[in-house]
Amino acid sequence: MLEKLNNQQRHLSALQNQVLRNDTASLSEDLQQVVNRRRANSSREAQRETDYLIALFCQFVDWRNRYREKNPLPDTERQEVEFFLCLCQKLFEPNSSIRELLALQRMAAFHRSLAERKAAEAGSPDRSILAANAAQSSAQQPHAVQDSSAEIVTDGAAAQLAAHWETGEMDVSATEEPVTPSVQDVATGGGEQESPMDIDDAAKASHASVFAASGPHHARGATSHGPPPQQTRGAVDKQRTLSSTDVVMDIPSSLPQLAREIVVIVKYLYGNKKEFRVDLTKTVANLLAMIESDSVGSDWIECIRERRKNRPALIARADHTKALDLQLSVMTPAHSLHSVFKTLPVVVKAAGYVEISDDVPQDSATDDAGERSSSNAGSVVTPAADDAIWLISKSLRTACLLDKEAGIKERVRVLLKAIALLFGQTSGVVAEADWLRNRGLKCDLAFVLTTPNGGQMIVAIETKLGDLFNSGKPQPIVDSKGIFKTEDAIGIVNSYNQVFHYMAESGLHVSVITNFTQTVALRSRIDGNEPLVTSFDCVEDPSGQALFVLPYTLLNEVCTQTHGKAERNFDQHDLDGGRAVAAQFALSADNPFGYEHGAMTAQGGSSHTQRASPRYDRDSQRSITSFLHDGAAQSHASDNSLPADIAKQLLKAAQVVAAVTRQSTDLTMAEDEPDSPGHGRSAMQDTSHAVSDQRLWMARSVDPAAPPDCLRMREVPSLAAVPEALRCKTVDDALRLEPGIKPIDIFVGSEIGAGRFGVVREALFQGLPAAIKRIVLHLYEHNQELYRHEVHMYLRLCCLWGVAVATLLSCGMDCHDSVSIITERGSHSETWPESDVELAVASLKEIHRMGILHGDVHAKNVVFVVKDNERRALWIDFERSEFSSDTHKQRKEISRLRKCASSIRQKFESE
Numbered sequence: 001m002l003e004k005l006n007n008q009q010r011h012l013s014a015l016q017n018q019v020l021r022n023d024t025a026s027l028s029e030d031l032q033q034v035v036n037r038r039r040a041n042s043s044r045e046a047q048r049e050t051d052y053l054i055a056l057f058c059q060f061v062d063w064r065n066r067y068r069e070k071n072p073l074p075d076t077e078r079q080e081v082e083f084f085l086c087l088c089q090k091l092f093e094p095n096s097s098i099r100e101l102l103a104l105q106r107m108a109a110f111h112r113s114l115a116e117r118k119a120a121e122a123g124s125p126d127r128s129i130l131a132a133n134a135a136q137s138s139a140q141q142p143h144a145v146q147d148s149s150a151e152i153v154t155d156g157a158a159a160q161l162a163a164h165w166e167t168g169e170m171d172v173s174a175t176e177e178p179v180t181p182s183v184q185d186v187a188t189g190g191g192e193q194e195s196p197m198d199i200d201d202a203a204k205a206s207h208a209s210v211f212a213a214s215g216p217h218h219a220r221g222a223t224s225h226g227p228p229p230q231q232t233r234g235a236v237d238k239q240r241t242l243s244s245t246d247v248v249m250d251i252p253s254s255l256p257q258l259a260r261e262i263v264v265i266v267k268y269l270y271g272n273k274k275e276f277r278v279d280l281t282k283t284v285a286n287l288l289a290m291i292e293s294d295s296v297g298s299d300w301i302e303c304i305r306e307r308r309k310n311r312p313a314l315i316a317r318a319d320h321t322k323a324l325d326l327q328l329s330v331m332t333p334a335h336s337l338h339s340v341f342k343t344l345p346v347v348v349k350a351a352g353y354v355e356i357s358d359d360v361p362q363d364s365a366t367d368d369a370g371e372r373s374s375s376n377a378g379s380v381v382t383p384a385a386d387d388a389i390w391l392i393s394k395s396l397r398t399a400c401l402l403d404k405e406a407g408i409k410e411r412v413r414v415l416l417k418a419i420a421l422l423f424g425q426t427s428g429v430v431a432e433a434d435w436l437r438n439r440g441l442k443c444d445l446a447f448v449l450t451t452p453n454g455g456q457m458i459v460a461i462e463t464k465l466g467d468l469f470n471s472g473k474p475q476p477i478v479d480s481k482g483i484f485k486t487e488d489a490i491g492i493v494n495s496y497n498q499v500f501h502y503m504a505e506s507g508l509h510v511s512v513i514t515n516f517t518q519t520v521a522l523r524s525r526i527d528g529n530e531p532l533v534t535s536f537d538c539v540e541d542p543s544g545q546a547l548f549v550l551p552y553t554l555l556n557e558v559c560t561q562t563h564g565k566a567e568r569n570f571d572q573h574d575l576d577g578g579r580a581v582a583a584q585f586a587l588s589a590d591n592p593f594g595y596e597h598g599a600m601t602a603q604g605g606s607s608h609t610q611r612a613s614p615r616y617d618r619d620s621q622r623s624i625t626s627f628l629h630d631g632a633a634q635s636h637a638s639d640n641s642l643p644a645d646i647a648k649q650l651l652k653a654a655q656v657v658a659a660v661t662r663q664s665t666d667l668t669m670a671e672d673e674p675d676s677p678g679h680g681r682s683a684m685q686d687t688s689h690a691v692s693d694q695r696l697w698m699a700r701s702v703d704p705a706a707p708p709d710c711l712r713m714r715e716v717p718s719l720a721a722v723p724e725a726l727r728c729k730t731v732d733d734a735l736r737l738e739p740g741i742k743p744i745d746i747f748v749g750s751e752i753g754a755g756r757f758g759v760v761r762e763a764l765f766q767g768l769p770a771a772i773k774r775i776v777l778h779l780y781e782h783n784q785e786l787y788r789h790e791v792h793m794y795l796r797l798c799c800l801w802g803v804a805v806a807t808l809l810s811c812g813m814d815c816h817d818s819v820s821i822i823t824e825r826g827s828h829s830e831t832w833p834e835s836d837v838e839l840a841v842a843s844l845k846e847i848h849r850m851g852i853l854h855g856d857v858h859a860k861n862v863v864f865v866v867k868d869n870e871r872r873a874l875w876i877d878f879e880r881s882e883f884s885s886d887t888h889k890q891r892k893e894i895s896r897l898r899k900c901a902s903s904i905r906q907k908f909e910s911e
């Protein structure tokens with residue numbers, strides 16, 4: 001029997017090594033599947049690698065921005081932290097070695113059980129067999145596992161890294177290093193271990209192999225030497241003792257691959273090899289030390305204990321910059337979602353805050369391919385360890401697309417609960433489901449959970465909306481022409497009500513925006529367990545570019561009431577009516593953004609209707625207003641009336657549209673006008689724009705002296721543009737107008753500029769006035785390069801943000817095939833007085849002092865802001881900037897600026 005087990009074990013050793021070598025020919029079917037799937041994924045992943053890197057980049061920038069708020073310029077240490085983030089992130093990637101890890105893990109678990117059985121049969125562990133097996137497997141596959149230290153470079157090895165820099169690859173295939181024992185070798189006490197080991201020793205050694213990377217290794221090469229295995233063993237004794245229930249994860253075996261990927265990312269981040277001074281040894285050591293020490297883990301465990309004591313208190317974060325929080329909060333492309341959820345126990349273990357045991361029955365969660373989740377093998381988080389963690393792990397796996405059997409409600413509910421547990425309070429959510437869909441994930445609802453540290457995680461759910469609101473019968477939400485239908489919109493709203501209800505149950509603070517075939521934006525705010533969801537917002541954005549938060553309820557009400565039938569499709573008028581009300585809200589004196597932002601939003605909303613599109617001309621605006629007018633009027637029709645408060649809202653909304661779009665010169669309608677007898681019917685009957693009713697709100701003739709629409713669009717209306725009577729004075733006012741509406745993280749407004757890259761729009765980014773430059777990657781082959789360059793330069797100039805350079809608020813992968821650069825928004829100087837010129841010159845000099853030439857000095861690339869009562873000139877558009885301290889070129893840039901400014905001034909004066 002012993003001999004049989006021994007043979008089996010040997011066989012497994014061989015298999016495992018084959019997995020590691022990607023030699024699948026003679027693998028068992030099971031393992032072959034794992035490897036094949038991994039390969040398939042790799043190619044798919046490879047296709048989106050660039051996008052993914054950009055997405056990653058975006059996250060890093062976000063993170064870095066926050067980090068740098070408190071810290072000055074980047075230095076080696078910080079780069080290391082970023083590296084650490086990369087490493088964390090890469091652990092999740094399907095095409096990283098995670099699957100291999102899982103396969104290994106499974107193998108190792110199997111090994112352990114074999115060994116245990118063997119030990120049980122023999123009465124005591126037969127150490128010699130373990131040692132013999134390991135020695136044999138080691139002999140069979142001397143190079144099966146690369147020495148991870150080969151990839152761990154020290155500063156001294158930077159030159160060697162630089163040699164690989166051009167290709168962005170590290171050669172990990174050949175090594176002359178002594179072989180680090182494979183996971184199995186270690187698990188079986190093998191390798192060059194001479195003294196026999198028991199199972200715990202094996203686990204220890206296994207863990208030690210994890211820590212092999214944390215030693216003071218050197219990169220391979222003429223001057224570097226890997227640590228002899230004996231040294232690694234020496235480190236073992238210092239490690240904490242692990243029990244036999246510890247998951248055996250051979251992180252070092254995956255490090256070569258991880259490190260290679262990370263090198264690509266860092267290359268992406270830093271571009272310039274001279275700046276690359278990352279001590280990987282230290283970085284990896286940090287990561288591993290963290291895993292080992294449980295330092296992060298203990299924080300978490302404390303938090304979770306707290307939470308358990310005081311349900312449903314939210315988990316307070318001990319340190320948001322570390323471990324799991326980071327790992328899970330790094331933007332997770334949809335594709336990786338599966339891995340995240342499937343491997344959560346492993347990840348949890350990696351964060352070192354939960355015991356993982358294979359003592360409990362294995363979970364039967366299945367993935368969408370119907371097979372057993374590989375994360376189950378040998379590693380199930382026990383409820384005993386912590387029920388919260390257990391719930392998280394289990395729910396995420398079962399809820400997120402993995403368990404087809406569970407009812408949708410259950411899935412959503414469990415998922416949200418799990419998220420609440422995991423993230424505690426979440427906020428600020430913007431997602432475009434299309435973005436996910438385009439990347440191969442079918443989903444109806446996408447959340448981007450913003451964790452307290454600002455990281456984000458996309459969670460996608462295929463809700464089959466119909467299931468939620470129509471007793472399991474799916475309903476199309478668009479008709480054959482792709483038009484969004486009213487009754488379906490109602491259904492969607494109802495279904496989201498359900499979702500929001502679950503959120504409320506979970507104590508989440510979540511806003512949601514999601515895209516359907518046509519853009520649909522929904523949002524809700526939930527406070528504690530009291531949902532404040534009384535209405536939803538819905539908009540179809542014709543450009544497909546913008547996200548707006550608009551009043552759905554009103555829209556729907558207006559639509560059905562005015563047109564009689566619910567089947568009527570929403571059209572632009574409906575939507576614009578919605579925008580008008582949103583504008584009204586935004587203009588309210590108490591809107592959370594303050595007036596200025598609100599005005600911008602309002603302008604964004606209303607000027608949206610003004611765009612050059614044939615449907616957004618002045619006539620269209622007129623008809624919008626008429627439409628609202630009619631709606632209000634209809635409320636007073638004898639048998640089909642709108643509630644008075646809705647009518648009032650309509651009135652206000654129309655007035656705001658008129659006011660904001662400067663068509664209100666003869667605005668005479670008072671708020672109580674709809675009460676006038678006879679008003680409604682006639683207005684309703686005559687829906688043309690030329691209603692000769694004196695109550696018509698539109699200016700009857702367009703002021704010929706008024707600037708053309710395209711110019712007007714750029715103006716931010718002043719508060720004075722909104723009649724006093726129309727302004728909301730209190731939050732209650734605003735909420736009464738449109739209950740439930742609150743600003744969200746990103747408002748994208750009208751176009752404010754255009755360049756080679758694409759279109760720049762005004763935006764509100766987390767309440768700040770911003771400009772979002774959207775770059776469609778496929779439009780121009782160098783777009784990606786330009787984008788990277790520009791972001792890179794912004795980063796280089798981070799110490800001048802808000803002083804001489806516009807702050808880079810965010811950047812990264814956007815929906816569709818585009819990337820965005822979001823910067824703080826300023827305004828151009830119209831007349832370029834001498835004082836502005838001097839400000840701009842001073843800012844330019846600051847940039848020069850940083851060793852950078854702007855490269856595209858032009859008046860349009862300077863915007864002005866007022867901060868601390870001080871006017872500042874901020875430079876934008878760094879796509880053509882370059883590193884140079886050439887004083888001649890610097891002088892040239894300054895004189896060019898002066899020339900540009902003075903010609904604009906002269907032109908202005910002559911006009």
Ligand SMILES: Nc1ncnc2c1ncn2[C@@H]1O[C@H](COP(=O)(O)OP(=O)(O)OP(=O)(O)O)[C@@H](O)[C@H]1O
Pocket residue numbers: 752753754755756757758760770771773806823824825826827856860861863876877878879
């Ligand atoms: N932060 C900002 N604040 C205000 N306006 C901005 C901002 N960023 C960009 N814009 C507007 O958008 C225009 C185009 O932006 P930018 O120059 O960055 O784009 P581009 O595609 O690189 O243009 P170009 O081809 O001219 O280099 C600017 O001239 C400016 O009017």
